[in-house]
Amino acid sequence: MAALLFTYLLTFLLYLSPQKQHHRPSASGSCCLTAPARLHALEQETQAFTGIDMFTCLPALLTCTGQQPILRGPGAKGCLFALAKIKRSWDQSSDRPERHSGGERRRKQDSYESSRVRMRRAKSSWTVYNHGKSASLLSLSFGLTIIALIMAPINIxxxxxxxxxxxxxxxxxxxxxxxxxxxxxxxxxxxxxxxxxxxxxxxxxxxxxxxxxxxxxxxxxxxxxxxxxxxxxxxxxxxxxxxxxxxxxxxxxxxxxxxxxxxxxxxxxxxxxxxxxxxxxxxxxxxxxxxxxxxxxxxxxxxxxxxxxxxxxxxxxxxxxxxxxxxxxxxxxxxxxxxxxxxxxxxxxxxxxxxxxxxxxxxxxxxxxxxxxxxxxxxxxxxxxxxxxxxxxxxFDMFHAECVDTRTSKPDAVIWGHNYGIVVNRDCSRFYDEGCSRLFESFELIAYDIWRHQNQEAYFVCDSVTMDRMRESWVYSTTDLDPERGETVEELAGKLGIDEERLRRTVEEYNKACPEGAADEFTPNSLDGKATKGILPPKSNWALPIAKAPFYGYPLKTNLTFTYxxxxxxxxxxxxxxxxxxxxxxxxxxxxxxxxxxxxxxxxxxxxxxxxxxxxxxxxxxxxxx
Structure with missing residues (x-):
């Protein structure tokens, strides 16, 4: 930024300084080309040398923001050499055709494209000239700007x-x-x-x-x-x-x-x-x-x-x-x-x-x-x-998934503890062994089943024996909603939005398969081996009957957590x-x-x-x- 400010300050001082006019013969030994012709010739040379119109590329150059430069030039050394030639050419040349012999004749010759001359002159203020040709004041400013951009440190x-x-x-x-x-x-x-x-x-x-x-x-x-x-x-x-x-x-x-x-x-x-x-x-x-x-x-x-x-x-x-x-x-x-x-x-x-x-x-x-x-x-x-x-x-074809409370929009509203009750689908049928293993060993497998085979709809059901014990824990604290509650299994089914009679029959069938006295000694902190008998799917641990009112339930669906x-x-x-x-x-x-x-x-x-x-x-x- 400091280099750019210096460039524009130098340009302003040069603009205020007097400019001498000099005669400079052409390369062929005859008089100089007219200003429009010289501008046109030099612009062609510039574009042939650089491959790009400097007037067009200026906005791109000025959008460099400290990252990798958008446009790369011949380097600071090359630009300095070119600008030295530009400065020498500027001191030795004139854009006034009146100062040369035959000025009147050339003025008539130029009148044919006078409007194009004005446009080219405006554009030439942004054009860099090489090989000792002349350049406008703004060409020098533009060249110095390029140097400042090239020499500025790249932000790495x-x-x-x-x-x-x-x-x-x-x-x-x-x-x-x-x-x-x-x-x-x-x-x-x-x-x-x-x-x-x-x-x-x-x-x-x-x-x-x-x-x-x-x-x-x-x-x-x-x-x-x-x-x-x-x-x-x-x-x-x-x-x-x-x-x-x-x-x-x-x-x-x-x-x-x-x-x-x-x-x-x-x-x-x-x-x-x-x-x-x-x-x-x-x-x-x-x-x-x-x-x-x-x-x-x-x-x-x-x-x-x-x-x-x-x-x-x-x-x-x-x-x-x-x-x-x-x-x-x-x-x-x-x-x-x-x-x-x-x-x-x-x-x-x-x-x-x-x-x-x-x-x-x-x-x-x-x-x-x-x-x-x-x-x-x-x-x-x-x-x-x-x-x-x-x-x-x-x-790549697997991911971590968890069962969440269907009713809430709260992020990460995971429902744990389904090991200690039963989980049913939309038809009120059990579909897996809820007591197959410890909590963290099974919760992901349940989520996969709900997603793949149960059309993203399942319900966790338990009674007050389980809920009263587990409520002292952390397993239901992630959701912001209380569980659905009913004084009867049928009432709970109604609140969950599933068939009351079907859920009642499923609970009765499950209770009959539970071992006697299972609810007398509930040990949720270890695999107790208390399993159901005579039903499919079985429940291998914590086969407690769902018998003590009130009854509780959560609707479940599977959420994607992260990919493997x-x-x-x-x-x-x-x-x-x-x-x-x-x-x-x-x-x-x-x-x-x-x-x-x-x-x-x-x-x-x-x-x-x-x-x-x-x-x-x-x-x-x-x-x-x-």
Missing amino acids: YDLVVVGSGFAGTTTALSFMETAKEKNNTTAKVALLEVGKKDERAGASRWTMAYLRLDKNNKFDPNWIKLVEKTSKGLADLDYARKLEKEAPLTAQYILDRGVELVHHEEPHVALEFETDGSFAYPKGGGLAIVTALMKKLEEFENAEVMYETEAVKLSLGSDGRVNGVVIRGNDGLLRTLNAKNVMLACGGFEGNPEMLTQYCGPNAVDLPLIAPGLKYNRGAGIRMAMEIGAGTAGQ GGIKVDLDARVLSTNNVVIPGLWSAGEITGFFYHEYPPASSVLRSLTFGRLAGQNIADSIKG
């Missing part, structure tokens, strides 16, 4: 992060903090968010953010075995071990930055966690995490957050290194952010109907999203990475090619990275995003020079 970020959820925000903050520790005071990061400021962090801001941690913030040691089991050996176990090792440090990381963790002891639910009957979650949910981390990030002067900014394409250098990202702002224009490193942390493809249909089948597009922010997860990061040869991991397939990374969060070679300059963390197969081992996704985002930020800072 050390890191551009795509996505401001758990992984993206943690990466940006960890990078800036590590750079500061290394006395790198010039480190710069840009954090891109496709949504508006009040929508930032996508789905991360809506989740309850359950963490598989014990009271000492130690990660569940059983998780790795569970990953191996649920993925049928397909998941990267070294990656899982890395998460187990780093998770306690991640918990401390967010605690040190103002996040308050609640350690919930759960005596009423059979958890699959080996965490002393407890688990953790942030007070205030996922929003509390991203708010605390973003507040710390905004304290850095060289940290820039760009809202309503969409990442479109990765930029590559001639050596194949990722050196930036093409973005589109809310003005619709494309720009390139030059960067030494790019982090992709923009989620899966939950909000992309085409990708859902391609990978998950035709009915996947009908799945409601569990949180508003998922609509921005269109698979852009996965697509951009695959375009340059990135490898993939995770099961994504980018393949190594243990340092570096993106790998299809041949397992590191792609220089490209990193990724969070749900965009593929890891899960067949089934989600719960309460681990948030920790995974935070952990590998934190590690990526540190690794990127270590890889650059201050």
